[in-house]
Amino acid sequence: MESFYFTIYGLIFCILLIVVYFSKKKVKNLENKLYSIIIASSFFSCLAEVWTYILVVQGVESYAPIYLLALKLLFVGFLSWIFFFTLYIFVITIDNNKDEKSINKLLKRFILYYAFTLLIVFILPITVTNTNGLLLPTGPSVTAIYLTVALCTLAMFGIFFKNIRNAKNKKFVPLYILIIMFMVSFIVQKLFPSLLTINVTLVFTTFVMYFTIENPDIKIINELNKNRLLVNRANEEKSNFLFLASTQIREPISNIENLSNIKNDANDLKKKMMEINNNAHTLSFLVNDIMNISSLSNSNIKVIPNKYSLVNLVEKIRLIKEKEIHNDVEFRINLSKIIPEYLYGDSKLIEQVLLSILNNAIKYTNKGFIELTINAIVKYDMCRLVITVADSGNGIPIDKVNDLLMVDEPLNNEDLKRLETKNVDINTIKKIVNKLGGYFTIKSEIDKGTEIKIVLDQKIDTGIQVSVDKVLNNEKVLIASSNMSFIKNITSLIIKKGYDVENSIYANDVLDRIRVGQEFSYIFLDDMLDIRALEVLRKLKKNPKFKTPVIVMLDSDTEFIKEHFVKDGFTDYLLKSDLGNEINRILK
Numbered sequence: 103m104e105s106f107y108f109t110i111y112g113l114i115f116c117i118l119l120i121v122v123y124f125s126k127k128k129v130k131n132l133e134n135k136l137y138s139i140i141i142a143s144s145f146f147s148c149l150a151e152v153w154t155y156i157l158v159v160q161g162v163e164s165y166a167p168i169y170l171l172a173l174k175l176l177f178v179g180f181l182s183w184i185f186f187f188t189l190y191i192f193v194i195t196i197d198n199n200k201d202e203k204s205i206n207k208l209l210k211r212f213i214l215y216y217a218f219t220l221l222i223v224f225i226l227p228i229t230v231t232n233t234n235g236l237l238l239p240t241g242p243s244v245t246a247i248y249l250t251v252a253l254c255t256l257a258m259f260g261i262f263f264k265n266i267r268n269a270k271n272k273k274f275v276p277l278y279i280l281i282i283m284f285m286v287s288f289i290v291q292k293l294f295p296s297l298l299t300i301n302v303t304l305v306f307t308t309f310v311m312y313f314t315i316e317n318p319d320i321k322i323i324n325e326l327n328k329n330r331l332l333v334n335r336a337n338e339e340k341s342n343f344l345f346l347a348s349t350q351i352r353e354p355i356s357n358i359e360n361l362s363n364i365k366n367d368a369n370d371l372k373k374k375m376m377e378i379n380n381n382a383h384t385l386s387f388l389v390n391d392i393m394n395i396s397s398l399s400n401s402n403i404k405v406i407p408n409k410y411s412l413v414n415l416v417e418k419i420r421l422i423k424e425k426e427i428h429n430d431v432e433f434r435i436n437l438s439k440i441i442p443e444y445l446y447g448d449s450k451l452i453e454q455v456l457l458s459i460l461n462n463a464i465k466y467t468n469k470g471f472i473e474l475t476i477n478a479i480v481k482y483d484m485c486r487l488v489i490t491v492a493d494s495g496n497g498i499p500i501d502k503v504n505d506l507l508m509v510d511e512p513l514n515n516e517d518l519k520r521l522e523t524k525n526v527d528i529n530t531i532k533k534i535v536n537k538l539g540g541y542f543t544i545k546s547e548i549d550k551g552t553e554i555k556i557v558l559d560q561k562i563d564t565g566i567q568v569s570v571d572k573v574l575n576n577e578k579v580l581i582a583s584s585n586m587s588f589i590k591n592i593t594s595l596i597i598k599k600g601y602d603v604e605n606s607i608y609a610n611d612v613l614d615r616i617r618v619g620q621e622f623s624y625i626f627l628d629d630m631l632d633i634r635a636l637e638v639l640r641k642l643k644k645n646p647k648f649k650t651p652v653i654v655m656l657d658s659d660t661e662f663i664k665e666h667f668v669k670d671g672f673t674d675y676l677l678k679s680d681l682g683n684e685i686n687r688i689l690k
Contacts, residue, residue, distance in 0.1 A: 109155065112305040113148040119309055120145060132205065136190045137315055140183060144308045147179025148301050170228055173239055177223050177247050183304050185216045187280070188254040190311075194273045195265050222246050276311040283307060409563050410449035412441055412487070416476065419453065423460050430469040438478045442485055444563035448538060452558070455534050456489070458526035459554055463493040470494025470551070482618040483562045492553040498546040506532065506544060513537060528554075578602045578621070582612045582638075583628035583655065588678065592626070595685045609633035613641055616648060624689070626676060628655045629667075636670055643671065653688060 120141060154172045189212045193205060226242035258277060283303040420435055427433045456474070463472045472493045479486040498506075506528060513521075517530045526534075528544070535542040535556055546552040579601045583589050586607075593603045601623065606612050609631050625642075627635040635654045642648050651673035656664055664675045676684045 109148060109151045109301055112302045113145075113152065115309060116141070116145045116148050116305050119305075119312060123312060132193055133190070133315055136186055136193060137311060139186045140190065140308055140311065143179055143182035143186060144301075144305050147176055147183060147304065150176035150179050151301050169230070173228055173230075174224060174243065177243065178220065180300065180304075181219060181223060181247060181250060182216075183308075184251055184254045185212065185219070187276075187307075188212075188258050191258045191274075191277055192261055195261050219246065219250050273314050275314050276307050279310045280307045408449060409444050409446055411444055412452075412476070413437060413443075415449055415453055416456075416474070419456055419460070419474075422457070423464070426464055427472060428464075428468055431464075431467055432471045434471060434473040436473070436475040438476060440480055441476065441478045441487075442480065442562045445485060446561040446563060447558070451534055451538060454521060454526065455531055455538075455556065456491075458531050459491045459528075461526075462528065463491060463495060463552070466497075467493045467495035467551075480562070482614055484614075485560050485562050487556075487558045487560060489556040489558065490553065492551065494551040497548040497550055497552055498544070499548060500546070503544055503546050577623045578604060579624045579626065580612065580615065580620075580622045581605045581626045582609065582631055583607065583626075584631060585628065588628075592681060592685070595682060596689065599685065599689045601689070607631075609638045612638060616642055616645065616650075622650050625650055625652045626655055627652060629660060630657065635672075636667070639671055 123141060124138075150172060154169065154176060157169045157172055189208070192208055192212075223243050223246055226246055228239050228243045229241040230239050262274065262277065280303070283306060286303075416435060416437060420433075424433050460472065460474070470493070473491070475490040475492070477488040477490075479488070511533060513530070513533045517533055520526050520530055521534075531554075532542045535558070538558055540556055540558040542554070542556055544552065544554050577600065579596050581589055581592055581596070581603060582605070583592075584607045589605050589607075593605065596603050604622075606615070610633075612625065612627070627638055629635040631638065639652055639654075642650075642652065652671075653674045653676050654667045654672045655676045655678055656667070658677075658679050661677050661679065664677070667675050674688055676688060
């Protein structure tokens with residue numbers, strides 16, 4: 103009877119655990135899925151043990167076949183628990199190393215071994231012997247269980263000692279508890295053979311596991327997700343504004359540049375035209391090379407496997423140059439707070455450029471200020487550095503500025519010799535910036551000073567990061583269209599379906615999002631995007647891992663060829679003329 107009390111206590115604890123655990127929303131990850139199976143196995147083995155006890159009380163002789171079946175189901179419960187607990191230990195160990203391929207391979211092997219052992223336990227016979235009034239199961243099936251437990255224990259110890267450096271990880275606490283409980287259970291079983299403590303051991307270990315699994319409050323996650331969604335939308339609106347503004351300004355700038363190229367013999371008119379040309383170039387530089395984030399593409403970046411810290415580089419330059427600056431000159435440095443910690447690029451050449459520009463500024467500035475400002479525009483795993491060096495020095499005549507802006511030659515042997523002597527002029531600086539794949543402009547006025555602006559696109563060293571989207575398990579939809587009013591309408595409809603929505607107004611942004619690993623449940627592509635939808639789809643499918651359904655959005659004049667888009671590889675089509683019904687049809 104005492105043995106039955108232990109089983110009932112274990113069953114009650116297991117039921118309470120099931121109610122508490124399964125009544126709350128959980129993060130959908132492998133660790134929690136395995137824990138759910140472990141809880142179910144504990145509950146199943148407790149029920150099976152209660153059933154066997156009832157059969158013993160009623161008389162085993164009358165229910166021998168049923169009793170043997172109950173024993174085998176009890177063994178299945180034990181077997182399932184130890185198998186999936188071992189798998190859990192393996193998963194949390196491998197997950198620390200972020201090895202997703204190893205996890206998938208491990209899962210397949212464990213499921214195969216589990217199915218094979220389960221089959222063996224059911225096929226092999228069980229013999230029940232009465233020893234001093236105790237019914238003890240023996241036979242090949244029981245031996246198979248012992249061997250399985252022994253192998254699983256050895257496997258757990260092996261993976262644990264192989265990763266002993268993670269011994270303090272709280273996720274290993276259930277393993278320690280299981281070891282201690284098994285030792286206590288072995289001693290109790292020797293002293294009191296009638297007491298069955300295995301189920302209590304498994305339930306208690308399962309109970310302890312509840313406090314070690316990573317399962318944050320879903321309500322907090324939902325609030326964080328709402329906040330993230332608002333931030334993403336604000337960033338997207340800012341990006342869209344920059345893109346649209348740059349598109350609208352390009353045409354008048356081009357007209358100004360064309361007008362300024364008209365030849366005229368009048369010196370005054372010629373001077374004004376040079377000024378117009380210089381201002382037009384500056385505006386064009388700002389719009390095309392800085393504001394236009396659509397040009398910030400991974401394919402345009404010259405990736406150099408040299409990781410450096412820009413903040414440390416600037417600090418090094420500050421220590422070198424502040425000693426050389428005149429007492430009447432204020433030296434200021436302003437760095438954006440969003441500059442990534444580490445970038446990839448040619449730090450030596452960047453240092454040479456900054457030092458050379460500052461050398462020229464120091465040489466021609468006797469009073470006033472010299473200011474180095476570095477701003478950043480971050481887009482996924484890319485960073486656009488906007489470096490500005492301004493001074494209140496002597497300035498440069500506008501005709502020389504225009505001549506300098508026309509320089510578009512590669513570095514020659516003489517330039518390379520200057521680099522070695524660190525005697526670099528503005529001409530050479532522009533050539534270096536071109537070599538780095540960047541953009542250069544200069545604005546100057548006699549006796550008022552000079553402003554040199556450089557734009558460099560650099561690859562960000564992201565390191566190992568956990569995808570927030572994967573943790574939060576959000577269903578997301580990406581809408582790509584240049585029609586802002588249409589985006590607003592379709593976004594409101596899709597949100598009502600329970601999806602998060604992100605939008606983009608140009609094709610390269612869609613490609614960049616997929617390239618850096620963003621995941622979406624659906625991608626809706628407007629066929630009237632800056633690149634036709636079919637071409638975008640072909641570029642997306644060049645990535646063998648890309649499996650996201652892509653729906654093409656069609657205007658009324660292309661609806662008649664809707665089936666052709668599906669034949670070309672789109673998952674489905676959406677007719678803009680019937681937006682509400684189409685959303686209901688696609689997002690059921």
